[in-house]
Amino acid sequence: MSRMLVTGNAAAAWGARLARADYVPAFPITPQTEIIETLGGWIEAGELDARMVTLDSEHSMLTAAGAAAATGVRVFTATSSQGLLYAMEMIYTVAGWRAPFVLANVSRALAAPITLEPDHNDVLAARDSGFLQLHAATCQEVLDLTLLAYRLSEDEGVRLPIIVNLDGFYLSFTREPVQIPEPSAVDAFLPAFDPGGLGFSASRPVSQAVAVLGGGPYSYFRYEMHEAARNALAVFDQVAADFGDRFGRHYSPVESYRCDDAEIAFVMMGSFATKAKDAVDQLRDAGQAVGLVRPRMLRPFPDQALRDALVGRRGVAVIDQNLSMGLGGVLHTELSAALCGVPNAPVLASFVGGLGGRDIGASEFFAMVDVAREAARSGMPPVPRLLYTRSELREMRKLQGIAAAERAAAGQPGDGA
Amino acid sequence: MYRIRFHGRGGQGMKTASRILGTAFFGSGFEVQDAPLYGAERRGAPIFAYVRAARRPIHERGVIDRPDLVVVADDTLVPIPTAGVMAGLGERSVLLVATGEEPAVWRDRLQLQGPILTLPIAAEERAELRFVGASCAAAAARLIGVISWADLERATQQELAPLGETVVVENLRRGRAAWDAFAPHEGLVVEGAEAASQVDERPDWIELPFEAARISAPDIHVAATSTEVRTGLWRTIRPVIDYDRCHRCTWVCSTLCPDSAIAVDTEGAPRIDLDHCKGCMICVAVCPTHAIETIPEGEAKHAESEEARP
16 A cells, blocks of 8 residues: 555546456546546546546536446546536436446536535535435545445445535645555455446347336335435445445444544535644633534435434534525535434524635634524524624625626616615 | 645636645655646636645635735735635735835735735746746745755655656745745744634524526627726736838738737727737737737836826
């Protein structure tokens, strides 16, 4: 094994390479493109025996990915943001085919207004599709979760496609030390894909019977997908235990950091959670019992593991790097459901932060602990808060001033600002 | 933890500089995080890259707001607010500027509390700065003082290998020169605290007020706002027309300019809109009478400010 500096994008490509992906349908989009460029370079250099095909859109790309997986080859593909949304019809469809493969999504906030920097609304749009979701916080996790994802996805008791999510810029373009496992060790962990009952073939045309009417058969197929996704919780534990034995890195569906005796815990997903770790360390040094709970797995939702980690805490600051318009943070909502009616459940304080790559400062983590502690003391959940400062609003007012001047110059109605 | 920021323009090798320094730190036994951050992703547009290095795993992420060292490869970026060169410079922070001017000029101009050093750039190289990345990485490594030349050399070779042996050799030559030049300042950069903030710091949060859609929707329905964006600031070299040699053909340079930054006046003479010329030099290449020359932007600016003096 060698330990080297690689970006999150390169780590995703290493995952596909070590998994010996046979087929890579591709379409570029910032900040994902480096993944397919890296794979393309390896294929060109003869270092990876795979076929890459550039498609005309992400919609075609996902169709190709699902169809190829249904022929029984191992498929890797990648996209981001608007690309994931463009493919959304096929995201649901190929999951319904029960075609197992891995899709790396490099999170980037959605238009409009358009941006390049990350939040999780893109990947959450695929939340109910039947794709399972694993969320990485480091470049090492990007690689390791990609390998785990193939075992999980191809398991006969699961057989659903999986999204491995990494945050744009903060992981995609950031180099960190990553252990690259030996190919032979990965081969032992992840043998060639056994397609079982799959096996579409161009030379043997058959139709896939997927039209149903009346609701009964439809309910059966859809609920079986749900059951398979729930079954993935147990399968993940087995697969992760095997991975841990072989590679010494242990992954649970929920990471729990300095949480055993914590009074207050942060709950958040993705790469910003490592910033929360720093805040936890500093607060611990200052004598405060604070910890971090991070779901690596969002689908299936690891509700029992979250209850195990959080029951006994007094207050929880849930930080959502997403926003469901008209509701609030998605993770906060799901966590509330998981803790509803559970004795000794902590009081939840909801925060929305990091939208469009907006940084979350250390001082904000400290302040969120204050809010969660006060909520625990009073027993009253506080009003949800957007992490947003006075100076940010001042900057916004400057932009609005420019907009008002432009409108006035164009003879449009004023905004009164 | 060491926190270092490199500022330059797209094409000047700031990502490469951060990678050379990051790989050299890693080779010296440090945990490392390095990353570029670009806005416009265009040649000439301001970009920066950063490196963190520590003896333990690094959990900090994103922009470095309290740097121990800031390296500026292109001194024309200093006065551009959006480039953010000066952000977070404290009394301990070292500023290294690649420039044709003396350190005293920069000390006088910037009035910083911390040390300011300069990496001299010869006049004939100011236009392209092709090797400035390797020089900046080497100067930074020497100022930090915990990386050996052998580790820096290996890192430079590793990061530049795909560009071929000739490029590696020339960059190593430049890097070595910068490494030697900064020997008197070895160890000037002091490692910052492990934590960048104190636990009693609090953010100045506010409640976001509700505002009606006519204020809060991201719509400005005004035409031609892109003219307000002065993409000419991305230019590192400038086309200059010699009107004695210009034949007033009235169309070649103006038609082929990809940014429509050349207009023909009523006399048939081409006029370059320097607020929007990005310095691609296609006009220089296509002019049938070779009437357009290339000069370094820094030189042109300097000449303009001399002319403006009373």
